[in-house]
Amino acid sequence: GNQRRTTEPTAMNVTSSRSHAVLQVRVERRNPSNPSGSLLGKLSMIDLAGSERAAETKNQGVRLLEGANINRSLLALGNC
Secondary structure: OHHHOOEEOOOOOOOEEOOOEEEEEEEEEOOOOOOOOOEEEEEEEEEOOOOOOHHHHOOOOHHHHHHHHHHHHHHHHHOO
16 A cells, blocks of 8 residues: 555655555445345545646656646546
8 A cells, every 4th residue: 555655755745646546445234134235335535646836846857747647647537
């Protein structure tokens, strides 16, 4: 999980997240007297990579392209 997360310093944030993270928890409650009467719940927690303005981060090269890709993916999520 979090140990595999990618972070890189920018001019705005020393540990700017460069990746999205999703944690899903699924809980099932089974009724022993009625096996077909189970209840299922799913909780999704999402931590999105930071959307930062390129001019403020002073990113260049690979970091600038990475930021553009993060912003593009956030835009796609916003259009869902």
